[in-house]
Amino acid sequence: MHPRLLKTFLVVARCRTVTRAAETVHLAQSSVSDQIQSLEAELGAVLFTRLKSGLELTSAGLALKPIAEELLRLDAEARAAVLAAAGQTSGALTIGALETIASARLAPWLPGFQASYPDIAVRMKVTDSGALLRLLEEGDIDVAFCFERRDMFNGGANQRFARRTILAEPLALVTAPGQKPVPCDLAALAALRFVATEPGCIYRHMFDTAFAEAGTGTPELAAEVGSIGAIARLVAAGAGLGLIPRLAVSDALKRRELIELPWPGPEPAAPLTMIWRRRRVQPPALRRLLTAASDMQAPASSKASSDAESSSRSKVLL
CATH class of the missing domain: 1.10.10.10 (Winged helix-like DNA-binding domain superfamily/Winged helix DNA-binding domain)
Known part of the structure:
Protein backbone atom coordinates (compact mmCIF):
# COMPACT_ATOMS: atom_id res chain seq x y z
CA MET A 1 0.00 0.00 0.00
CA ALA A 85 21.79 9.18 9.98
CA ALA A 86 22.89 10.94 6.80
CA GLY A 87 23.46 14.18 8.72
CA GLN A 88 21.00 16.13 6.60
CA THR A 89 19.33 19.23 8.03
CA SER A 90 17.29 20.31 5.02
CA GLY A 91 13.57 19.78 4.80
CA ALA A 92 10.19 21.48 4.88
CA LEU A 93 8.27 22.46 8.00
CA THR A 94 4.71 23.65 8.43
CA ILE A 95 4.06 25.70 11.55
CA GLY A 96 0.58 26.22 12.93
CA ALA A 97 -0.21 29.14 15.20
CA LEU A 98 -2.90 31.37 16.63
CA GLU A 99 -3.12 34.65 14.74
CA THR A 100 -1.91 36.70 17.72
CA ILE A 101 1.14 34.48 18.25
CA ALA A 102 1.92 34.35 14.54
CA SER A 103 1.99 38.12 14.17
CA ALA A 104 3.46 39.19 17.52
CA ARG A 105 5.93 36.37 18.28
CA LEU A 106 6.69 34.23 15.23
CA ALA A 107 6.85 36.97 12.62
CA PRO A 108 9.76 38.76 14.38
CA TRP A 109 11.50 35.47 15.24
CA LEU A 110 11.22 33.43 12.02
CA PRO A 111 13.57 35.53 9.84
CA GLY A 112 16.43 34.83 12.25
CA PHE A 113 15.69 31.10 12.21
CA GLN A 114 15.52 31.03 8.42
CA ALA A 115 18.79 32.95 8.18
CA SER A 116 20.44 30.35 10.42
CA TYR A 117 18.94 27.41 8.51
CA PRO A 118 18.40 28.53 4.89
CA ASP A 119 18.00 24.91 3.78
CA ILE A 120 14.79 24.54 5.81
CA ALA A 121 11.65 25.72 4.03
CA VAL A 122 9.02 27.03 6.45
CA ARG A 123 5.29 27.49 5.86
CA MET A 124 2.73 28.75 8.34
CA LYS A 125 -0.95 28.04 8.89
CA VAL A 126 -2.94 30.39 11.13
CA THR A 127 -6.12 29.12 12.78
CA ASP A 128 -7.80 28.57 16.16
CA SER A 129 -6.45 26.32 18.92
CA GLY A 130 -8.93 23.48 18.32
CA ALA A 131 -8.06 23.32 14.64
CA LEU A 132 -4.34 23.40 15.46
CA LEU A 133 -4.55 20.17 17.44
CA ARG A 134 -6.59 18.52 14.69
CA LEU A 135 -4.08 19.59 12.02
CA LEU A 136 -1.25 18.32 14.21
CA GLU A 137 -2.97 14.99 14.75
CA GLU A 138 -3.58 14.59 11.03
CA GLY A 139 -0.02 15.49 10.09
CA ASP A 140 -0.93 18.69 8.23
CA ILE A 141 1.37 20.73 10.48
CA ASP A 142 4.60 19.75 12.22
CA VAL A 143 4.37 21.97 15.30
CA ALA A 144 1.72 24.21 16.83
CA PHE A 145 2.23 27.41 18.81
CA CYS A 146 -0.72 28.27 21.02
CA PHE A 147 -1.79 29.24 24.51
CA GLU A 148 -2.22 26.12 26.61
CA ARG A 149 -5.43 25.46 28.48
CA ARG A 150 -5.97 22.93 31.24
CA ASP A 151 -8.33 20.67 29.29
CA MET A 152 -6.21 20.68 26.12
CA PHE A 153 -4.56 17.33 26.83
CA ASN A 154 -7.42 15.28 28.19
CA GLY A 155 -7.83 11.69 27.10
CA GLY A 156 -5.08 10.19 24.95
CA ALA A 157 -3.63 13.53 23.85
CA ASN A 158 -0.90 13.28 26.51
CA GLN A 159 0.40 10.15 24.81
CA ARG A 160 0.13 11.53 21.25
CA PHE A 161 1.64 14.98 21.80
CA ALA A 162 4.76 16.40 23.37
CA ARG A 163 4.74 20.00 24.52
CA ARG A 164 7.03 22.64 25.95
CA THR A 165 6.11 25.99 27.44
CA ILE A 166 8.27 28.74 25.95
CA LEU A 167 7.24 31.67 28.11
CA ALA A 168 4.33 33.05 30.10
CA GLU A 169 2.50 35.78 28.23
CA PRO A 170 1.11 38.39 30.67
CA LEU A 171 -2.56 39.26 30.43
CA ALA A 172 -3.29 42.98 30.25
CA LEU A 173 -6.25 44.64 31.95
CA VAL A 174 -7.16 47.38 29.47
CA THR A 175 -9.60 50.26 29.30
CA ALA A 176 -10.27 53.24 27.05
CA PRO A 177 -8.46 56.53 27.67
CA GLY A 178 -10.41 58.99 29.77
CA GLN A 179 -12.67 56.45 31.47
CA LYS A 180 -13.81 56.68 35.08
CA PRO A 181 -11.37 55.48 37.76
CA VAL A 182 -11.21 51.70 38.15
CA PRO A 183 -11.11 50.06 41.61
CA CYS A 184 -7.94 48.22 42.55
CA ASP A 185 -9.83 45.52 44.46
CA LEU A 186 -10.53 42.21 42.76
CA ALA A 187 -14.07 41.85 44.04
CA ALA A 188 -14.97 45.38 42.93
CA LEU A 189 -13.25 44.81 39.61
CA ALA A 190 -15.30 41.66 39.00
CA ALA A 191 -18.46 43.75 39.42
CA LEU A 192 -17.60 45.84 36.36
CA ARG A 193 -18.53 45.12 32.76
CA PHE A 194 -16.04 43.41 30.44
CA VAL A 195 -15.76 42.53 26.77
CA ALA A 196 -14.62 38.95 26.10
CA THR A 197 -14.48 36.39 23.34
CA GLU A 198 -17.10 33.67 23.00
CA PRO A 199 -17.16 30.47 25.12
CA GLY A 200 -14.85 27.80 23.77
CA CYS A 201 -12.22 30.28 22.60
CA ILE A 202 -8.80 30.03 24.24
CA TYR A 203 -8.92 33.74 25.11
CA ARG A 204 -12.25 33.28 26.87
CA HIS A 205 -10.75 30.38 28.79
CA MET A 206 -7.92 32.66 29.96
CA PHE A 207 -10.41 35.35 30.96
CA ASP A 208 -12.58 32.94 32.97
CA THR A 209 -9.56 31.27 34.55
CA ALA A 210 -8.04 34.58 35.69
CA PHE A 211 -11.13 35.50 37.69
CA ALA A 212 -11.69 31.94 38.93
CA GLU A 213 -8.13 31.78 40.29
CA ALA A 214 -8.63 35.18 41.91
CA GLY A 215 -11.61 33.72 43.79
CA THR A 216 -14.14 36.20 42.44
CA GLY A 217 -17.30 35.76 40.46
CA THR A 218 -17.31 36.03 36.68
CA PRO A 219 -17.81 39.65 35.60
CA GLU A 220 -20.86 40.75 33.67
CA LEU A 221 -20.13 40.86 29.95
CA ALA A 222 -20.99 43.90 27.89
CA ALA A 223 -20.39 41.84 24.74
CA GLU A 224 -19.09 38.51 23.49
CA VAL A 225 -17.15 38.83 20.26
CA GLY A 226 -15.22 36.58 17.93
CA SER A 227 -11.74 38.06 17.99
CA ILE A 228 -9.15 39.91 20.05
CA GLY A 229 -9.23 42.73 17.50
CA ALA A 230 -12.95 43.22 18.11
CA ILE A 231 -12.35 43.30 21.87
CA ALA A 232 -9.69 46.00 21.46
CA ARG A 233 -11.99 48.13 19.32
CA LEU A 234 -14.95 47.80 21.69
CA VAL A 235 -12.82 48.54 24.76
CA ALA A 236 -11.32 51.57 23.02
CA ALA A 237 -14.86 52.75 22.30
CA GLY A 238 -15.74 52.53 26.00
CA ALA A 239 -17.92 49.40 25.92
CA GLY A 240 -16.16 47.85 28.92
CA LEU A 241 -12.85 46.55 30.20
CA GLY A 242 -10.78 43.81 28.59
CA LEU A 243 -8.43 41.15 29.95
CA ILE A 244 -6.35 39.80 27.08
CA PRO A 245 -2.73 38.87 26.27
CA ARG A 246 -0.61 42.00 26.31
CA LEU A 247 1.14 41.06 23.08
CA ALA A 248 -2.24 41.22 21.30
CA VAL A 249 -2.72 44.91 22.10
CA SER A 250 0.87 46.16 22.37
CA ASP A 251 0.50 48.40 19.32
CA ALA A 252 -2.80 49.85 20.58
CA LEU A 253 -1.13 50.58 23.93
CA LYS A 254 1.75 52.37 22.22
CA ARG A 255 -0.70 54.45 20.19
CA ARG A 256 -2.59 55.30 23.40
CA GLU A 257 -5.80 53.86 21.97
CA LEU A 258 -5.95 51.69 25.10
CA ILE A 259 -4.66 52.18 28.64
CA GLU A 260 -3.28 49.25 30.66
CA LEU A 261 -4.28 49.09 34.32
CA PRO A 262 -2.45 47.13 37.03
CA TRP A 263 -4.10 43.84 37.91
CA PRO A 264 -4.91 43.88 41.64
CA GLY A 265 -3.01 40.76 42.60
CA PRO A 266 -0.45 38.39 41.06
CA GLU A 267 -0.31 39.19 37.37
CA PRO A 268 -2.29 36.61 35.37
CA ALA A 269 -0.45 35.02 32.48
CA ALA A 270 -1.03 32.48 29.73
CA PRO A 271 1.56 29.79 28.90
CA LEU A 272 2.73 30.12 25.29
CA THR A 273 3.34 26.51 24.35
CA MET A 274 4.69 24.64 21.36
CA ILE A 275 3.19 21.20 20.70
CA TRP A 276 4.33 18.44 18.36
CA ARG A 277 3.61 14.78 17.74
CA ARG A 278 5.59 12.22 19.70
CA ARG A 279 7.86 10.15 17.44
CA ARG A 280 10.71 7.79 18.07
CA VAL A 281 12.74 9.88 15.63
CA GLN A 282 11.96 13.52 14.90
CA PRO A 283 12.85 14.98 11.48
CA PRO A 284 16.14 16.92 11.76
CA ALA A 285 14.50 20.14 10.52
CA LEU A 286 11.84 19.92 13.23
CA ARG A 287 14.46 19.20 15.90
CA ARG A 288 16.30 22.36 14.95
CA LEU A 289 13.16 24.46 15.07
CA LEU A 290 12.16 23.08 18.48
CA THR A 291 15.62 23.83 19.87
CA ALA A 292 15.71 27.34 18.43
CA ALA A 293 12.15 28.18 19.54
CA SER A 294 13.03 27.33 23.12
CA ASP A 295 15.06 30.54 23.19
CA MET A 296 12.17 32.69 22.00
CA GLN A 297 11.66 35.60 24.35
CA ALA A 298 9.34 38.55 24.61
CA PRO A 299 10.71 41.59 22.76
CA ALA A 300 12.60 44.02 24.99
CA SER A 301 10.24 46.80 23.88
CA SER A 302 7.36 45.16 25.76
CA LYS A 303 8.91 45.88 29.15
CA ALA A 304 10.06 49.33 28.12
CA SER A 305 6.63 50.34 26.86
CA SER A 306 5.03 48.91 30.00
CA ASP A 307 7.34 51.01 32.20
CA ALA A 308 6.71 54.11 30.12
CA GLU A 309 2.97 53.75 30.65
CA SER A 310 3.08 53.12 34.40
CA SER A 311 2.68 56.78 35.38
CA SER A 312 -0.35 57.22 33.12
CA ARG A 313 -2.02 54.12 34.59
CA SER A 314 -1.84 55.52 38.09
CA LYS A 315 -3.92 58.50 37.02
CA VAL A 316 -6.98 56.32 36.42
CA LEU A 317 -6.76 54.35 39.66
CA LEU A 318 -8.54 55.14 42.92
Missing part, protein backbone atom coordinates in the same frame (compact mmCIF):
# COMPACT_ATOMS: atom_id res chain seq x y z
CA HIS A 2 1.60 3.21 -1.18
CA PRO A 3 1.67 5.99 1.45
CA ARG A 4 0.10 8.37 -1.07
CA LEU A 5 -2.99 6.15 -1.31
CA LEU A 6 -3.23 5.85 2.47
CA LYS A 7 -3.00 9.63 2.90
CA THR A 8 -5.80 10.14 0.39
CA PHE A 9 -7.90 7.48 2.10
CA LEU A 10 -7.56 9.22 5.47
CA VAL A 11 -8.42 12.61 3.99
CA VAL A 12 -11.56 11.22 2.36
CA ALA A 13 -12.50 9.52 5.64
CA ARG A 14 -12.16 12.86 7.42
CA CYS A 15 -13.85 15.06 4.80
CA ARG A 16 -16.58 12.53 3.93
CA THR A 17 -16.83 13.86 0.38
CA VAL A 18 -14.50 13.47 -2.58
CA THR A 19 -14.98 17.15 -3.43
CA ARG A 20 -13.70 18.45 -0.08
CA ALA A 21 -10.96 15.82 0.00
CA ALA A 22 -9.76 16.89 -3.46
CA GLU A 23 -9.61 20.52 -2.31
CA THR A 24 -7.63 19.48 0.78
CA VAL A 25 -4.99 17.48 -1.11
CA HIS A 26 -4.98 19.82 -4.13
CA LEU A 27 -5.95 17.14 -6.63
CA ALA A 28 -8.73 16.75 -9.15
CA GLN A 29 -11.78 14.86 -7.90
CA SER A 30 -11.15 12.18 -10.53
CA SER A 31 -7.63 11.65 -9.17
CA VAL A 32 -8.94 11.20 -5.62
CA SER A 33 -11.58 8.74 -6.83
CA ASP A 34 -8.96 6.82 -8.82
CA GLN A 35 -6.69 6.53 -5.78
CA ILE A 36 -9.48 5.20 -3.58
CA GLN A 37 -10.46 2.70 -6.27
CA SER A 38 -6.83 1.59 -6.60
CA LEU A 39 -6.59 1.04 -2.86
CA GLU A 40 -9.88 -0.89 -2.81
CA ALA A 41 -8.70 -3.05 -5.73
CA GLU A 42 -5.41 -3.76 -3.97
CA LEU A 43 -7.14 -4.75 -0.74
CA GLY A 44 -10.06 -6.50 -2.38
CA ALA A 45 -12.64 -4.67 -0.25
CA VAL A 46 -14.95 -1.65 -0.47
CA LEU A 47 -13.78 1.04 1.95
CA PHE A 48 -16.61 3.58 1.69
CA THR A 49 -20.35 3.54 1.38
CA ARG A 50 -22.34 6.52 0.14
CA LEU A 51 -25.12 7.89 2.35
CA LYS A 52 -27.20 11.07 2.12
CA SER A 53 -24.99 12.62 4.80
CA GLY A 54 -21.82 11.80 2.87
CA LEU A 55 -19.30 8.99 2.60
CA GLU A 56 -19.09 6.57 5.52
CA LEU A 57 -16.39 4.03 6.23
CA THR A 58 -17.40 0.41 5.79
CA SER A 59 -16.30 -2.19 8.32
CA ALA A 60 -13.25 -2.76 6.12
CA GLY A 61 -12.55 0.97 6.05
CA LEU A 62 -12.87 1.22 9.82
CA ALA A 63 -10.40 -1.64 10.20
CA LEU A 64 -7.94 0.03 7.83
CA LYS A 65 -8.06 3.52 9.36
CA PRO A 66 -5.91 3.00 12.52
CA ILE A 67 -3.48 0.81 10.61
CA ALA A 68 -3.14 3.43 7.86
CA GLU A 69 -2.39 6.07 10.51
CA GLU A 70 0.27 3.84 12.06
CA LEU A 71 1.83 3.00 8.69
CA LEU A 72 2.11 6.67 7.78
CA ARG A 73 3.63 7.42 11.18
CA LEU A 74 6.22 4.69 10.63
CA ASP A 75 6.89 5.98 7.12
CA ALA A 76 7.58 9.46 8.50
CA GLU A 77 9.83 8.07 11.24
CA ALA A 78 11.76 5.97 8.74
CA ARG A 79 12.42 9.00 6.56
CA ALA A 80 13.43 11.05 9.62
CA ALA A 81 15.82 8.32 10.79
CA VAL A 82 17.50 8.13 7.37
CA LEU A 83 17.90 11.92 7.20
CA ALA A 84 19.35 12.02 10.72
Whole structure:
Protein backbone atom coordinates (compact mmCIF):
# COMPACT_ATOMS: atom_id res chain seq x y z
CA MET A 1 0.00 0.00 0.00
CA HIS A 2 1.60 3.21 -1.18
CA PRO A 3 1.67 5.99 1.45
CA ARG A 4 0.10 8.37 -1.07
CA LEU A 5 -2.99 6.15 -1.31
CA LEU A 6 -3.23 5.85 2.47
CA LYS A 7 -3.00 9.63 2.90
CA THR A 8 -5.80 10.14 0.39
CA PHE A 9 -7.90 7.48 2.10
CA LEU A 10 -7.56 9.22 5.47
CA VAL A 11 -8.42 12.61 3.99
CA VAL A 12 -11.56 11.22 2.36
CA ALA A 13 -12.50 9.52 5.64
CA ARG A 14 -12.16 12.86 7.42
CA CYS A 15 -13.85 15.06 4.80
CA ARG A 16 -16.58 12.53 3.93
CA THR A 17 -16.83 13.86 0.38
CA VAL A 18 -14.50 13.47 -2.58
CA THR A 19 -14.98 17.15 -3.43
CA ARG A 20 -13.70 18.45 -0.08
CA ALA A 21 -10.96 15.82 0.00
CA ALA A 22 -9.76 16.89 -3.46
CA GLU A 23 -9.61 20.52 -2.31
CA THR A 24 -7.63 19.48 0.78
CA VAL A 25 -4.99 17.48 -1.11
CA HIS A 26 -4.98 19.82 -4.13
CA LEU A 27 -5.95 17.14 -6.63
CA ALA A 28 -8.73 16.75 -9.15
CA GLN A 29 -11.78 14.86 -7.90
CA SER A 30 -11.15 12.18 -10.53
CA SER A 31 -7.63 11.65 -9.17
CA VAL A 32 -8.94 11.20 -5.62
CA SER A 33 -11.58 8.74 -6.83
CA ASP A 34 -8.96 6.82 -8.82
CA GLN A 35 -6.69 6.53 -5.78
CA ILE A 36 -9.48 5.20 -3.58
CA GLN A 37 -10.46 2.70 -6.27
CA SER A 38 -6.83 1.59 -6.60
CA LEU A 39 -6.59 1.04 -2.86
CA GLU A 40 -9.88 -0.89 -2.81
CA ALA A 41 -8.70 -3.05 -5.73
CA GLU A 42 -5.41 -3.76 -3.97
CA LEU A 43 -7.14 -4.75 -0.74
CA GLY A 44 -10.06 -6.50 -2.38
CA ALA A 45 -12.64 -4.67 -0.25
CA VAL A 46 -14.95 -1.65 -0.47
CA LEU A 47 -13.78 1.04 1.95
CA PHE A 48 -16.61 3.58 1.69
CA THR A 49 -20.35 3.54 1.38
CA ARG A 50 -22.34 6.52 0.14
CA LEU A 51 -25.12 7.89 2.35
CA LYS A 52 -27.20 11.07 2.12
CA SER A 53 -24.99 12.62 4.80
CA GLY A 54 -21.82 11.80 2.87
CA LEU A 55 -19.30 8.99 2.60
CA GLU A 56 -19.09 6.57 5.52
CA LEU A 57 -16.39 4.03 6.23
CA THR A 58 -17.40 0.41 5.79
CA SER A 59 -16.30 -2.19 8.32
CA ALA A 60 -13.25 -2.76 6.12
CA GLY A 61 -12.55 0.97 6.05
CA LEU A 62 -12.87 1.22 9.82
CA ALA A 63 -10.40 -1.64 10.20
CA LEU A 64 -7.94 0.03 7.83
CA LYS A 65 -8.06 3.52 9.36
CA PRO A 66 -5.91 3.00 12.52
CA ILE A 67 -3.48 0.81 10.61
CA ALA A 68 -3.14 3.43 7.86
CA GLU A 69 -2.39 6.07 10.51
CA GLU A 70 0.27 3.84 12.06
CA LEU A 71 1.83 3.00 8.69
CA LEU A 72 2.11 6.67 7.78
CA ARG A 73 3.63 7.42 11.18
CA LEU A 74 6.22 4.69 10.63
CA ASP A 75 6.89 5.98 7.12
CA ALA A 76 7.58 9.46 8.50
CA GLU A 77 9.83 8.07 11.24
CA ALA A 78 11.76 5.97 8.74
CA ARG A 79 12.42 9.00 6.56
CA ALA A 80 13.43 11.05 9.62
CA ALA A 81 15.82 8.32 10.79
CA VAL A 82 17.50 8.13 7.37
CA LEU A 83 17.90 11.92 7.20
CA ALA A 84 19.35 12.02 10.72
CA ALA A 85 21.79 9.18 9.98
CA ALA A 86 22.89 10.94 6.80
CA GLY A 87 23.46 14.18 8.72
CA GLN A 88 21.00 16.13 6.60
CA THR A 89 19.33 19.23 8.03
CA SER A 90 17.29 20.31 5.02
CA GLY A 91 13.57 19.78 4.80
CA ALA A 92 10.19 21.48 4.88
CA LEU A 93 8.27 22.46 8.00
CA THR A 94 4.71 23.65 8.43
CA ILE A 95 4.06 25.70 11.55
CA GLY A 96 0.58 26.22 12.93
CA ALA A 97 -0.21 29.14 15.20
CA LEU A 98 -2.90 31.37 16.63
CA GLU A 99 -3.12 34.65 14.74
CA THR A 100 -1.91 36.70 17.72
CA ILE A 101 1.14 34.48 18.25
CA ALA A 102 1.92 34.35 14.54
CA SER A 103 1.99 38.12 14.17
CA ALA A 104 3.46 39.19 17.52
CA ARG A 105 5.93 36.37 18.28
CA LEU A 106 6.69 34.23 15.23
CA ALA A 107 6.85 36.97 12.62
CA PRO A 108 9.76 38.76 14.38
CA TRP A 109 11.50 35.47 15.24
CA LEU A 110 11.22 33.43 12.02
CA PRO A 111 13.57 35.53 9.84
CA GLY A 112 16.43 34.83 12.25
CA PHE A 113 15.69 31.10 12.21
CA GLN A 114 15.52 31.03 8.42
CA ALA A 115 18.79 32.95 8.18
CA SER A 116 20.44 30.35 10.42
CA TYR A 117 18.94 27.41 8.51
CA PRO A 118 18.40 28.53 4.89
CA ASP A 119 18.00 24.91 3.78
CA ILE A 120 14.79 24.54 5.81
CA ALA A 121 11.65 25.72 4.03
CA VAL A 122 9.02 27.03 6.45
CA ARG A 123 5.29 27.49 5.86
CA MET A 124 2.73 28.75 8.34
CA LYS A 125 -0.95 28.04 8.89
CA VAL A 126 -2.94 30.39 11.13
CA THR A 127 -6.12 29.12 12.78
CA ASP A 128 -7.80 28.57 16.16
CA SER A 129 -6.45 26.32 18.92
CA GLY A 130 -8.93 23.48 18.32
CA ALA A 131 -8.06 23.32 14.64
CA LEU A 132 -4.34 23.40 15.46
CA LEU A 133 -4.55 20.17 17.44
CA ARG A 134 -6.59 18.52 14.69
CA LEU A 135 -4.08 19.59 12.02
CA LEU A 136 -1.25 18.32 14.21
CA GLU A 137 -2.97 14.99 14.75
CA GLU A 138 -3.58 14.59 11.03
CA GLY A 139 -0.02 15.49 10.09
CA ASP A 140 -0.93 18.69 8.23
CA ILE A 141 1.37 20.73 10.48
CA ASP A 142 4.60 19.75 12.22
CA VAL A 143 4.37 21.97 15.30
CA ALA A 144 1.72 24.21 16.83
CA PHE A 145 2.23 27.41 18.81
CA CYS A 146 -0.72 28.27 21.02
CA PHE A 147 -1.79 29.24 24.51
CA GLU A 148 -2.22 26.12 26.61
CA ARG A 149 -5.43 25.46 28.48
CA ARG A 150 -5.97 22.93 31.24
CA ASP A 151 -8.33 20.67 29.29
CA MET A 152 -6.21 20.68 26.12
CA PHE A 153 -4.56 17.33 26.83
CA ASN A 154 -7.42 15.28 28.19
CA GLY A 155 -7.83 11.69 27.10
CA GLY A 156 -5.08 10.19 24.95
CA ALA A 157 -3.63 13.53 23.85
CA ASN A 158 -0.90 13.28 26.51
CA GLN A 159 0.40 10.15 24.81
CA ARG A 160 0.13 11.53 21.25
CA PHE A 161 1.64 14.98 21.80
CA ALA A 162 4.76 16.40 23.37
CA ARG A 163 4.74 20.00 24.52
CA ARG A 164 7.03 22.64 25.95
CA THR A 165 6.11 25.99 27.44
CA ILE A 166 8.27 28.74 25.95
CA LEU A 167 7.24 31.67 28.11
CA ALA A 168 4.33 33.05 30.10
CA GLU A 169 2.50 35.78 28.23
CA PRO A 170 1.11 38.39 30.67
CA LEU A 171 -2.56 39.26 30.43
CA ALA A 172 -3.29 42.98 30.25
CA LEU A 173 -6.25 44.64 31.95
CA VAL A 174 -7.16 47.38 29.47
CA THR A 175 -9.60 50.26 29.30
CA ALA A 176 -10.27 53.24 27.05
CA PRO A 177 -8.46 56.53 27.67
CA GLY A 178 -10.41 58.99 29.77
CA GLN A 179 -12.67 56.45 31.47
CA LYS A 180 -13.81 56.68 35.08
CA PRO A 181 -11.37 55.48 37.76
CA VAL A 182 -11.21 51.70 38.15
CA PRO A 183 -11.11 50.06 41.61
CA CYS A 184 -7.94 48.22 42.55
CA ASP A 185 -9.83 45.52 44.46
CA LEU A 186 -10.53 42.21 42.76
CA ALA A 187 -14.07 41.85 44.04
CA ALA A 188 -14.97 45.38 42.93
CA LEU A 189 -13.25 44.81 39.61
CA ALA A 190 -15.30 41.66 39.00
CA ALA A 191 -18.46 43.75 39.42
CA LEU A 192 -17.60 45.84 36.36
CA ARG A 193 -18.53 45.12 32.76
CA PHE A 194 -16.04 43.41 30.44
CA VAL A 195 -15.76 42.53 26.77
CA ALA A 196 -14.62 38.95 26.10
CA THR A 197 -14.48 36.39 23.34
CA GLU A 198 -17.10 33.67 23.00
CA PRO A 199 -17.16 30.47 25.12
CA GLY A 200 -14.85 27.80 23.77
CA CYS A 201 -12.22 30.28 22.60
CA ILE A 202 -8.80 30.03 24.24
CA TYR A 203 -8.92 33.74 25.11
CA ARG A 204 -12.25 33.28 26.87
CA HIS A 205 -10.75 30.38 28.79
CA MET A 206 -7.92 32.66 29.96
CA PHE A 207 -10.41 35.35 30.96
CA ASP A 208 -12.58 32.94 32.97
CA THR A 209 -9.56 31.27 34.55
CA ALA A 210 -8.04 34.58 35.69
CA PHE A 211 -11.13 35.50 37.69
CA ALA A 212 -11.69 31.94 38.93
CA GLU A 213 -8.13 31.78 40.29
CA ALA A 214 -8.63 35.18 41.91
CA GLY A 215 -11.61 33.72 43.79
CA THR A 216 -14.14 36.20 42.44
CA GLY A 217 -17.30 35.76 40.46
CA THR A 218 -17.31 36.03 36.68
CA PRO A 219 -17.81 39.65 35.60
CA GLU A 220 -20.86 40.75 33.67
CA LEU A 221 -20.13 40.86 29.95
CA ALA A 222 -20.99 43.90 27.89
CA ALA A 223 -20.39 41.84 24.74
CA GLU A 224 -19.09 38.51 23.49
CA VAL A 225 -17.15 38.83 20.26
CA GLY A 226 -15.22 36.58 17.93
CA SER A 227 -11.74 38.06 17.99
CA ILE A 228 -9.15 39.91 20.05
CA GLY A 229 -9.23 42.73 17.50
CA ALA A 230 -12.95 43.22 18.11
CA ILE A 231 -12.35 43.30 21.87
CA ALA A 232 -9.69 46.00 21.46
CA ARG A 233 -11.99 48.13 19.32
CA LEU A 234 -14.95 47.80 21.69
CA VAL A 235 -12.82 48.54 24.76
CA ALA A 236 -11.32 51.57 23.02
CA ALA A 237 -14.86 52.75 22.30
CA GLY A 238 -15.74 52.53 26.00
CA ALA A 239 -17.92 49.40 25.92
CA GLY A 240 -16.16 47.85 28.92
CA LEU A 241 -12.85 46.55 30.20
CA GLY A 242 -10.78 43.81 28.59
CA LEU A 243 -8.43 41.15 29.95
CA ILE A 244 -6.35 39.80 27.08
CA PRO A 245 -2.73 38.87 26.27
CA ARG A 246 -0.61 42.00 26.31
CA LEU A 247 1.14 41.06 23.08
CA ALA A 248 -2.24 41.22 21.30
CA VAL A 249 -2.72 44.91 22.10
CA SER A 250 0.87 46.16 22.37
CA ASP A 251 0.50 48.40 19.32
CA ALA A 252 -2.80 49.85 20.58
CA LEU A 253 -1.13 50.58 23.93
CA LYS A 254 1.75 52.37 22.22
CA ARG A 255 -0.70 54.45 20.19
CA ARG A 256 -2.59 55.30 23.40
CA GLU A 257 -5.80 53.86 21.97
CA LEU A 258 -5.95 51.69 25.10
CA ILE A 259 -4.66 52.18 28.64
CA GLU A 260 -3.28 49.25 30.66
CA LEU A 261 -4.28 49.09 34.32
CA PRO A 262 -2.45 47.13 37.03
CA TRP A 263 -4.10 43.84 37.91
CA PRO A 264 -4.91 43.88 41.64
CA GLY A 265 -3.01 40.76 42.60
CA PRO A 266 -0.45 38.39 41.06
CA GLU A 267 -0.31 39.19 37.37
CA PRO A 268 -2.29 36.61 35.37
CA ALA A 269 -0.45 35.02 32.48
CA ALA A 270 -1.03 32.48 29.73
CA PRO A 271 1.56 29.79 28.90
CA LEU A 272 2.73 30.12 25.29
CA THR A 273 3.34 26.51 24.35
CA MET A 274 4.69 24.64 21.36
CA ILE A 275 3.19 21.20 20.70
CA TRP A 276 4.33 18.44 18.36
CA ARG A 277 3.61 14.78 17.74
CA ARG A 278 5.59 12.22 19.70
CA ARG A 279 7.86 10.15 17.44
CA ARG A 280 10.71 7.79 18.07
CA VAL A 281 12.74 9.88 15.63
CA GLN A 282 11.96 13.52 14.90
CA PRO A 283 12.85 14.98 11.48
CA PRO A 284 16.14 16.92 11.76
CA ALA A 285 14.50 20.14 10.52
CA LEU A 286 11.84 19.92 13.23
CA ARG A 287 14.46 19.20 15.90
CA ARG A 288 16.30 22.36 14.95
CA LEU A 289 13.16 24.46 15.07
CA LEU A 290 12.16 23.08 18.48
CA THR A 291 15.62 23.83 19.87
CA ALA A 292 15.71 27.34 18.43
CA ALA A 293 12.15 28.18 19.54
CA SER A 294 13.03 27.33 23.12
CA ASP A 295 15.06 30.54 23.19
CA MET A 296 12.17 32.69 22.00
CA GLN A 297 11.66 35.60 24.35
CA ALA A 298 9.34 38.55 24.61
CA PRO A 299 10.71 41.59 22.76
CA ALA A 300 12.60 44.02 24.99
CA SER A 301 10.24 46.80 23.88
CA SER A 302 7.36 45.16 25.76
CA LYS A 303 8.91 45.88 29.15
CA ALA A 304 10.06 49.33 28.12
CA SER A 305 6.63 50.34 26.86
CA SER A 306 5.03 48.91 30.00
CA ASP A 307 7.34 51.01 32.20
CA ALA A 308 6.71 54.11 30.12
CA GLU A 309 2.97 53.75 30.65
CA SER A 310 3.08 53.12 34.40
CA SER A 311 2.68 56.78 35.38
CA SER A 312 -0.35 57.22 33.12
CA ARG A 313 -2.02 54.12 34.59
CA SER A 314 -1.84 55.52 38.09
CA LYS A 315 -3.92 58.50 37.02
CA VAL A 316 -6.98 56.32 36.42
CA LEU A 317 -6.76 54.35 39.66
CA LEU A 318 -8.54 55.14 42.92
